[in-house]
Amino acid sequence: xxxxxxxxxxxxxxxxxxxxxxxxxxxxxxxxxxxxxxxxxxxxxxxxxxxxxxxxxxxxxxxxxxxxxxxxxxxxxxxxxxxxxxxxxxxxxxxxxxxxxxxxxxxxxxxxx
Amino acid sequence: xxxxxxxxxxxxxxxxxxxxxxxxxxxxxxxxxxxxxxxxxxxxxxxxxxxxxxxxxxxxxxxxxxxxxxxxxxxxxxxxxxxxxxxxxxxxxxxxxxxxxxxxxxxxxxx
Numbered sequence: 001x002x003x004x005x006x007x008x009x010x011x012x013x014x015x016x017x018x019x020x021x022x023x024x025x026x027x028x029x030x031x032x033x034x035x036x037x038x039x040x041x042x043x044x045x046x047x048x049x050x051x052x053x054x055x056x057x058x059x060x061x062x063x064x065x066x067x068x069x070x071x072x073x074x075x076x077x078x079x080x081x082x083x084x085x086x087x088x089x090x091x092x093x094x095x096x097x098x099x100x101x102x103x104x105x106x107x108x109x110x111x112x113x
Numbered sequence: 114x115x116x117x118x119x120x121x122x123x124x125x126x127x128x129x130x131x132x133x134x135x136x137x138x139x140x141x142x143x144x145x146x147x148x149x150x151x152x153x154x155x156x157x158x159x160x161x162x163x164x165x166x167x168x169x170x171x172x173x174x175x176x177x178x179x180x181x182x183x184x185x186x187x188x189x190x191x192x193x194x195x196x197x198x199x200x201x202x203x204x205x206x207x208x209x210x211x212x213x214x215x216x217x218x219x220x221x222x223x224x
Contacts, residue, residue, distance in 0.1 A: 004155075032211050043117075043203055043215035044156070051211075089155060093211045099144075100171065101213060103155035 002027045006090045006104035013111050021075040021107045029096030033073040036089040080111045117216035119204050125222045126194045134189040134219050136204030144207045145187035149200040194223045
């Protein structure tokens with residue numbers, strides 16, 4: 001079956017530091033890959049996505065590249081802000097599985113001023 | 114444009130009580146989903162509805178039932194609540210089946 005593994009948190013950073021959150025996946029088909037973000041007390045919001053190998057998703061300074069050879073979709077941001085403090089979820093959507101989302105366990109990021 | 118709305122925001126139940134969680138979307142999406150979120154486990158799919166009139170089980174359907182009332186509304190029912198159902202419940206919707214849009218969640222505590 002499909003699965004998503006992401007690094008456990010919490011990840012604590014200082015403002016303007018570089019952020020990387022690792023995500024790897026296992027899928028039987030050809031998935032689309034997503035990063036969702038959850039701010040405190042809120043639902044999940046789509047941060048970025050990539051639908052095929054070598055695609056790069058980007059939004060709000062965050063980037064992730066779909067690497068089929070390493071089955072990875074690592075999230076990066078060059079200079080984080082306090083407002084980036086949130087829980088980040090990696091997920092995949094497999095057309096062969098009816099486009100249902102499979103989520104990783106989430107990574108909590110805390111950015112300190 | 115409210116997106117996906119959920120009611121209630123918070124609920125406390127006693128073991129054995131029943132309740133229905135309501136979800137509505139105003140984006141004319143065909144597909145709707147119910148998830149539960151537990152610490153360290155991400156989100157797990159309970160039930161989903163690919164289109165009006167259809168529902169299917171997800172990863173963790175036991176103890177739950179759903180109704181796709183119309184294209185806008187998708188409710189989740191707990192017939193006899195158990196402490197193991199203490200969780201945060203999220204409803205989501207999508208048009209293409211890929212990008213899903215989430216509601217703000219319902220926090221449920223079962224004593």
